[in-house]
Amino acid sequence: MTTWFHSWRAAVRIARRDAWRSKGRSFLVLAMIALPILGVSAFQLTMRSSELSAEQSLERSIGAADAQLTDAQMAGVPILQDPKGEQNTPVEDFAKTDKPWPSGPTDVAKAIPAGSTVLTDTDGTAKLTTTHGLLQTQIRELKAADPMARGIMTLTEGSFPEKNDELAASTAFLKSSGLTVGSTLTARGFDREYRITGAYELPSDLKTEQVNALPGAFLAPYAAAVEKAGSPRPDVTTTYLVTRSGGFTWNMVQEINKKGVMVVSRAVVLDPPADSEVPLYQRDDFHRYEDSAAGTAAALAAVATVVGLAMLEICLLAGPAFAVGARRSRRQLGLVGANGGNRSHIRAIVLSGGLVIGVAAALVGTVLALLLTFALRPLLEEYMGQRFGGFTIRPLELLGIAALAVLTGLLSAIVPAVTASRQTVLASLTGRRGVRRSSRVLPVLGLIAVALGASIALYGSVVTDQVLIVAAGSALAELGVVALTPALVGLFGRGGRWLPLSPRLALRDAVRNRGRTAPAVAAVLAAVAGTVAVSTYAASRDAQGLNEYQPKLPFGAVAAIVTEEGGRDAPAVREAVQRFFPVDSRVDVSRIAVGKPGCAPWGGGKGCGRFEIVIPKANECPLWVETPDGSDPSERFTPAQRTKLLQDDWRCKGMRGDGVYVEGNMLIADAPILKVLGITDPGAAKALADGKLVSFSAPQVDKKNDTVGIRLITDLEAYDKAGQEHKPLPGEIRSLPAYQVPGEPLSYGVQSILTPAAAKAAGLTTVPMGAYFTTDRLPSTEQRQKLDGEIAKLGSEVDLTLEEGYVSKNSLVLLALTVFAGLVTIGAAGIATGLAQADAEADLKTLSAVGAPPRVRRTLSGFQCGVVAAMGVVLGSAAGVLPAIGLRLTEEREAVRFYEQSLAEGWGSSDGPPVMPIVVPWETLAALLVAVPLGAALLAALVTRSRGALARRAAH
Incomplete structure (x- = not known):
């Protein structure tokens, strides 16, 4: 026990001195491990501090x-x-x-x-x-x-x-x-x-x-x-x-x-x-709103997956850095062996490097998290919208997070430690690297993992609806590709014969030294695969959003609807929009008022009523006709009959598209409103000129006499009571001649239009509601802010709608992912390049000795970095598409099943089954495949010295 303790103490001292001697490399690895610890610890402190005890919640x-x-x-x-x-x-x-x-x-x-x-x-x-x-x-x-x-x-x-x-x-x-x-x-x-x-x-x-x-x-x-x-x-x-x-x-x-x-x-x-x-x-009908065991398990599995992938990423990035240290300390490790040290002592020294960096990263990350959370507490409270119950520190949880840093540091140093311990004493002292055959077992295991992971992901996306199965299969397949990386690097080397001298040397050097190339390529692969997966999924969701997007108005149109107090401020709102927006045309709109003039839309308040469009009995959808006993009318039909009614019966089809909601989906406006809504049917304009009501909803129109009925409801309580008791609904019904627009055009939620003159002739009272506008261009942000301020001064509730078309919400996400993948790629390639320069110093001196110009060092360094980045980006792009496709197929099956179920139950949409496209973001892939390797190569070339430092003669 004493011998073991003393040997590890000596190994730790050696590792600490080596870390202090190589400050740049040590800081890089320390920052790489400490940053995630800082983020997780700060998040833990924030969440625990924001949690309130029962006593604190009661006090507030x-x-x-x-x-x-x-x-x-x-x-x-x-x-x-x-x-x-x-x-x-x-x-x-x-x-x-x-x-x-x-x-x-x-x-x-x-x-x-x-x-x-x-x-x-x-x-x-x-x-x-x-x-x-x-x-x-x-x-x-x-x-x-x-x-x-x-x-x-x-x-x-x-x-x-x-x-x-x-x-x-x-x-x-x-x-x-x-x-x-x-x-x-x-x-x-x-x-x-x-x-x-x-x-x-x-x-x-x-x-x-x-x-x-x-x-x-x-x-x-x-x-x-x-x-x-x-x-x-x-x-x-x-x-x-x-x-x-x-x-x-x-x-x-x-x-x-x-x-x-x-x-x-x-x-x-x-x-x-x-x-x-x-x-x-x-009670049998009571459901407690608590987290289910399955939901908790899924959340824990997701957290474990994220933590595991983050640790894998750090290990892949930090591993080559420890290998750099082991290579630079090759002579020192050889002296340990020459003085009686065995392989376990050499492994202990290299592992101690990971232990020292891991402990330092844990300490730095935890201390910074404590200081930053405490200093930023007021800002965090303002952002979260509540005061903390206190600055809560749970030492065991912080120690657990810090232990991850130590574990990550040790895991990062395992492969370099094993590699260093296998070097003979003679090879370490003389600087000879020897020749090792690459493992034949690892590629086989990688192929098995890729096949098994792809099968699991395919099963999860085609047979089941479990997203976790797709994610698990995709993660296993990605790990398989990581295991295949050394063999794939060898395949890349076969293309070197067609390259010029510097890139050919860089590629052959990367293939010959797979022990340092493969981890860096795998790190780039993991980062790029995650980026490609998320960006493919986000781009597919964008395409789905564009396909499902329902504009509320034609592009560039504006609707300003006053929703209270009898439209008192409607003229002022119309004036404000016309003053601040680039308005091309304006159409004033009104609504039917029932009761006192000051009543808000949709009734409410003493003496206030509302109106509704009466659907003729013959036009009512059988699925929605009330039964005498108050039972669900759709229960009279089988699921197949309900599906057929919703898909084929014109009475059961809803309006096309969405729109600005107005009371009764009815506008009181003159004929120019048709142009604003994009209605080109000449019969509609003629009908309005003839004093008819124009309808865009077929069930509204009584086919016998081409009329539409409007019920004026003055007693809302009696109306609601009659509805609950399944009695005839009270209220006077006014019948107006109507024109049905053929073809069910997109009318943006408006189901009927009546001119003010026709409304007055029918004895209907109208009050101003606002206006619809067309613009010659979209208003600027400054114009919108000025209009919002002007409307705020009026004080009325105004529903202001500007149709800007579909706006992607993922563009910033895709940009951030591309930048993240680029930084990780450049960092991993840079580490591999540093290791390559440490290994290839003798080769570079030989090149100089035979007359190679000084720029060869800079050019070779750039190509070494670019080769690693290019291999990782190519492999990562291929590996990242699988999980995105699997997730989209799973979502499509779930959405189609939900659609079919809703039709069978009698309440679904008749617009057709959902469309779930799979879109590859070629712009993001192009940036990764071209810009990132090129940027990594240029950066490496710029920071590399053209001439190497003079080396002292090695002592033999």
Whole structure:
């Protein structure tokens, strides 16, 4: 034991001195191993620090209260809930009865135990005035200075409101609004002014734009003012923070649940009951939202695969660097053998180099991760949108990550250590390398791995739907190609006879010294294969996205739709778009209004209604016709019949394409709207001129008399009730003469058009909704920002759509992958070139002695680097296509099966089966195959000295 310890201590000392002597090589390997450790450790520290304990989560949600009581909106019927207060359901199983699902408010105050201290927490929204205009903002009425609310908000400046005319604002709101503490603000349509007394932040949601007022100080008077102006009353929700002696036990929570009230209890969350004591968990129809074992296993497998491939990549890159050190220390290792050291001592010295670099990389990576995470904590918190619970350090996890660095360093040094130990003492002292035959077993194993991996990937993509099987097979095949690399390098050498002198020497040198060439080529192969796989997959997804893309408007067209308050700001919005965008033409559009003029589209609010297009009975799709007993109408048909109806029956086919959604998919506009939508049918323009409704949806038109019916719904509650009870729907129906556009043209979501004059003649009330525009060119980013700012000043909700066509989301990804692969390729080729120069120093001196010019050294170095890069890129490009094709075939089978299943169930699309193209990114491959090897060769040539240093005479 003592001898073993002393020999390893000596080996470590030798390795440490050698690493210090070769600082450049040591720093390269150290950085190569430390950077992944830095990234993983920083990620681990960030994730652990951002995790909140149960107590911290409760403090941010309910402050110092014992419980939070919330209306479950179940009309007061008894409910069951989980211990955390996140899920609930009625006690009675309404799905098995004819009773409607309960819906409606509950008086939460009646469920609060007597003798409790209560603090109300009310949420709503309002449009507040800012320095830029108006901003839709969350209003929270909570007495934030109360001790019971401690922890919900963190005061950063000033004070919380103490009077009814005071507000505090979140830092996110102050940043967006341009206001500061001390400013005054009000809301649109509200004549009260409030002074901002303080700034605060929500620890778990730093990006929320919110203002805080005292209970009853803002929302109630604001709602009254809005309703008085004729607009719908804004929605308001109230929860109750409650404190009582003894807290809230699980039994108390269940008693309160009987009144239809949800409870988040501090005591229950911190000490939850057993699952057997939770009635909700015993329900047959209840599904707990937890990670499945299969999902967890898949995630772990994915992480293990990524970690394994990263370690393989580092080992392939760092291995030649350790081989450089072993070659440069060849004489030193020979002296160890000459003085009685055996092969195990030589292996220990080289392995100690990996151990020393690995430990140093682990230490540097972990320390840098700690420092960077701590220093960047404010930026990380802002990026994640929440404050950390603390700076959490878990030593065992960090030690595990650091152990990966040590293991990677040792694995990187194994092959150089074995190679160095096989050198005879005489060969090491004299500098002779000897001749070794390449292994015949490794290529055989590589071929077996390639065949087996390809078969597994093919099976996964054609027979099963398991992506992990495809990934595992592809990874095995890639490892097989790595094992075949030495043999493939030999095959490349046969092409050297047709090359000029310098590239021929470089290629023959690479083939003759496969021990250093193969790992570098394999490293390039692995990096390029991953890049090609991901880029092929991304390019294929891009092609699929282009094929599936549904434009909302013709290219370059703009739609500005005002979606609230009776279109009051529609004229101003039209004017703003025409002022800031390069508009070629404008068509004003309106909508049918039912009820008060100030009503928002789609109804809502007292005295507000809506309209709908009536589908004639004869035109209703049999799959969707309601049954008298309320059962699913599609159940009357077999899967084959449902599929046939969706594919062949015109009544069951949906509209072509997508579009800007407007109420009822109907526009009130004049004939120029046809040109904006790209409708060229002359019959449509004539029909509008004749006062007819133009329809793009065949089921809308009653074929008997060529009319379309519009139902005006004034009583929404009666309408909804009649629908639930399967009774005739109330509402007056207006019939208009209609023209059906033949051929089902693409109308971008618009199903019908009616002119304002025809609408007025039919007795329909219309209000402005916005406009459609055509442009002579796409607006610039500056123009869009100016328009957004102008619309923000108006304060109305505006749905602004600019059709820019399909925009690829993967172009930056492909560029980043190409750059990454290029850097790894150049790095690996550079390491191989350094090793080649160390080995070929004697050959270079011989060339100089026979009269070769000085530039030969530089040229040979460049070609050596380019040869390694070219071989790796060619092999990697071939190996990377397999996993991408396998994944795409798997996705295609899954998508086709889902499509067929949706048709059989009676709800799928009739547009045809999905198209899943496989596209090879030739631009990326060209950059890898040409630019990367060429760049590596030029870089190596530039950094290589033309003349070598004078060497001292070797002592024999």
